[in-house]
Amino acid sequence: MIFASTWVMALAAIRDRMALLMTFVLPAALFIVFAAIFSGATGRDLKLRVGVIDLARTESTQRFVSAMRAEPSLRVTLNTGDEAAMTSNVRRGTVDVGMVIRADLSQRPDQGPPPILVIEDATRPLATAIVIGQSQRILNEKLPNIALARILADVEASGAIAADEREFLDNAFKKQEADKSSSGFSFARIIEARSTDGATKHDSVLYYAGAVVAVFLLFAASHGALTLIDERHSGISQRLTLGKGGMTSVVTGKFIFLMAQGVLQSIIVFAVAWFGFKATFEVSRVAFWLVTSILASAAAAALALGIVAVCKSRRQAESATTFFVLLVSAIGGSMVPRYLMPPWMQEVGWFTPNAWVIQAFEASVRPGSPSGMIVQAWAVLGCIAFAGLIVAVYFSIRRTRYSWAPA
Amino acid sequence: MLEPILKTSVVAEMRGIYAGYVDRTVLSNLSVILQAKEVVALAGPNGAGKSTFVRVLTGTLPPREGDVACDPGDIALVPQEIALYPWLTAKENCIAFAMMDGISRREACVRANVALEMTECATISSKKVSSLSGGYRRRVNIAVALMAAPNLLIMDEPTAGLDADAKRVVQDVMLRIRENGCGVLIVTHDFDVIEHVADRVLVLSDGKLVQDLPPEGLIASVCGNRRPVELQFTDVPEEGHSRALLMAGGIPYGASRWVFLRERSDGELGALREMVDRAGLRVAETRVREPNLADAYSILMKAEARSA
Secondary structure, eight states: OHHHHHHHHHOOOOOOOOHHHHHHHHHHHHHHHHHHHHHHSSSTOEEEEEEEESSSHHHHHHHHHHHHHHOOTTEEEEESSOHHHHHHHHHHHHSSEEEEEEEEEEEEGGGOOSEEEEOTTTOOOHHHHHHHHHHHHHHHHHHHHHHHHHHHHHHHTTOOSSSHHHHHHHHHHHHHOOTTTSHHHHHHHOOOOOOOOOOGGGGGHHHHHHHHHHHHHHHHHHHHHHHHHHHHHHHHHHHHHTTHHHHHHHHHHHHHHHHHHHHHHHHHHHHHIISSSOOOOOOOGHHHHHHHHHHHHHHHHHHHHHHHHHHHHHHHHHHHHHHHHHHHHHHSSSSGGGGGGGGHHHGGGSSSSSHHHHHHHHHHHHHTHHHHHHHHHHHHHHHHHHHHHHHHHHHHHHHTTTTOOOO | OOOOOSSSEEEEEEEEEEEETTEEEEEEEEEEEEEETEEEEOOTTTSHHHHHHHHHHTTTTSEEEEESSOOOGEEEOOOOOOOOOTTTHHHHHHHHHHHHHHHHHHHHHHHHHHHHHHHOOGGGSSSSSGGOHHHHHHHHHHHHTTTOOSEEEESTTTTTTTOOOHHHHHHHHHHHHHHHOOEEEEOOOOOOHHHHHHHEEEEEETTEEEEEEEEEHHHHHTTTTEEEEEEESSSSOOOHHOOOOHTTEEEEEESSEEEEEEETTTTTTTHHHHHHHHTOOEEEEEEEEOOOOOHHHHHHHHHHHHHH
């Protein structure tokens, strides 16, 4: 009885080639776009456009500009003009952030305003923060003598350093600078970045694989679940209600089909991530990944069936599922990683299936992930699937019972 | 043939049924017996309680009072809508619904061939439903219901939207199902179909069973020794004239066509002509004919409305 309903759904999918294409090719295509956009926007492939005007044109500012141009995360263009011209460039979006070097970098604080002026646009605050951070890193790593000289100037102004001591230190800086084989000042190496699992840069796409799968599982399941309404309106449900299996078998059959469809979608998207984007593929994690995939698909299928079963018309169901999928995808981290969201929204995110699907996939594919993290996500997804299915069956029976309308 | 499993010739019995919804009672003291090898038509105006009748009979609405003696598992429904999967073939639809009813695939294949043969759909069994004509879709709709080998087949407006030829085929299918031993209940407003296939007519009005007779019995009971006189007026009667025609026992059959029942002995129709002349109406055509089921139903409903 249940298999018959699954078989009918499968034939519907196979015989509607456009729908088949949309179900299995679209997620992979969109994953590629998402992965390219977001892993670039939040990862190491970031390329911010920075416009620089060097008004001072001293030895130190030219060294700084050269170092900035060598920085791979920035696309530096040298501009001419003044502060107003740069402000205009930033406002027009010609560059993401503007930088005007007004004086020599070793200029003492009491001799005027800070030598570097950063001009930001209110719509790109994150870009400014990144450029300031990179500038300070470049100063520390490439021009440490200037950074130190500014500190020493402060110390000298306070009278804590004598002139001969200052001269000795200046000579030491010059010697250090001239010695190319030297690894520089120790404070320039105060920070070292290391990945938790020694991941390659391509592994960031695995996050988006989980995130995109979470969205498409819900979208595809919602589309499939709409057949519940179509069958109710075409009289198929009334006919089936009189059968031995009733609506319980029909809904369960649909649930199984949507779950299988979801697993297939997950396989396609993760295959693109592993073999297309060369993300780390661990054979030992396949079993974990498969369980996650099944539970995530089950949760999406049950949720979609539950929402559609509650709705009275197709239009209602289409609006409800679209709104639901977009909302939980936005809050749950499928569109933007949750760590970039305000703290309260990060907490709210735990009430969405997407957050748990993403956590489960992340923990499944990364070796050494705490087992508690995986089990917790699995438990939540399992509970969502169970509750959604109960709601779907209950409302399918109820709505069909009250939709009888012989002439 | 898909023979129903009959324990008795009575396939369903409703005794003293009161049923309804939260705030209103729809069916009042309804008692009906439905038998095998019988086509019963259920007629009545909108809101008379036909859908509630079917819901009580199929067990989807428990009655407040009274008993329903039938197994809902022995009943199959042919909905008014084409309740089929359009992307499946006619045979695949039969098989799919049978399997959803717990029948094995092998058995479903055998039954599908028989059901499609019985509904004259064997030639289109491998065609997708979406590519079939309206008449074939209706028949496949019936074939799918036959897959459960029911004792009672409920058909909701089985000829809705069909042309005369397609309607005739569906009528033949109904008679074939009856010959096969199954009871058939048709819910319809098509009195032409009822006259051709029904053994009995149940007329519901305001939740009460007002007639339970064979078609010819119903005509005789309502029309007696009278026959309909159809008057086709040259113009649509004004409101005042319509009121006068109604008072004189007229039944509107259209904007300018009215029917009056007159005694067969009233050969000259003198009184009727006099009344029409007095009202200042001009008659384009007068036709005296034998009463049919539609006449009897209209008169019955008018009488019911008057008594209500």
